[in-house]
C-alpha cells in the first residue's frame with residue numbers, strides 16, 4: 001500500500017489541530033506481517049515505510065505514483081533491518097541483513113525481493129527512497145561500519161550516539177542520508193537543543209519501545225511548536241521548516257532519513273532554547 005501525502009505549508013500548519021497534524025505527518029500501521037506499507041511524501045518526494053515478509057517473499061514494485069517501470073528506475077534506496085535476520089535479494093544477489101544492518105541500493109536495480117530467514121521471527125525492513133540521477137554502488141552497512149558521532153551530556157539528559165549509515169563518510173549516494181540514533185540509558189531527549197535545515201527534510205521512525213512507552217515528537221516552526229505522540233514503530237514526516245526532536249517516557253531508538261538540497265549533515269540552523277515557544 002502506498003499512501004500519498006502532499007506537502008503542507010508552514011503557514012497552514014500553524015492552524016492544524018491534533019487530528020490534522022497526525023493526518024499530515026504521522027505514519028502508523030507499519031510492519032504488518034506479509035505487507036509493504038509506504039508513504040510517498042511530496043516533501044522532496046521521499047518514500048518511507050516498511051517491508052515485513054513472514055510467510056512469503058515481498059517484492060518492491062513501482063506503482064503509478066512513481067511513473068516508472070520499476071521502483072529504482074530513477075530512485076535510490078536505503079534499508080535498515082530493525083527485526084530478525086532477513087535477506088534482500090537484488091537482481092538475484094542475496095544480501096543477508098541481521099538486526100540493525102543497513103543497505104544502500106543504487107539506482108537501476110530492477111528486482112528487489114525481501115525475505116525472512118525464520119517466518120516465526122520476521123525481519124522488519126524499514127526503508128527510505130529518494131529520486132536519484134546517478135548509480136552509486138550497492139553497499140551493505142553493518143552498525144560497526146557506520147560512522148558513530150557521540151553527542152549530548154548527562155546534565156542535559158541527551159547523551160546519545162548517532163550512527164551515520166548512508167553518509168558521505170561511509171558510502172556514496174545521490175541525496176539520501178540515513179542513520180540511527182541510540183540514547184544512553186537514562187537519557188530521554190534526542191536532537192535537543194534542536195535545529196531546522198531549510199535545505200533538507202527528514203523522516204524519523206521511533207522503535208525499540210515498550211508497548212506503553214511514548215515519545216513526544218516536537219515539530220513546527222521554532223516559534224510555533226507542536227507535538228505528535230509517537231508509539232513503538234511509528235514514523236513522522238519532518239518538513240524542512242520544522243524542528244524535529246523528541247522526548248521519551250521510556251527507552252527508545254530512532255532512525256532518521258534525510259533528503260534534499262545537500263548532504264552536509266552539519267548544515268543546521270541551530271535554535272537556542274530561549275528562542276523556542
Ligand SMILES: O=C(O)C(=O)C[C@H](O)C(=O)CO
Nearest residue numbers: 160162181190191192244256
Ligand atoms: O539525535 C540527534 O541529534 C539526531 O539524530 C539528529 C538527526 O540526525 C538530525 O536531525 C540530522 O539533521
Ligand SMILES: [Zn+2]
Nearest residue numbers: 195197202244
Ligand atoms: Zn535534522
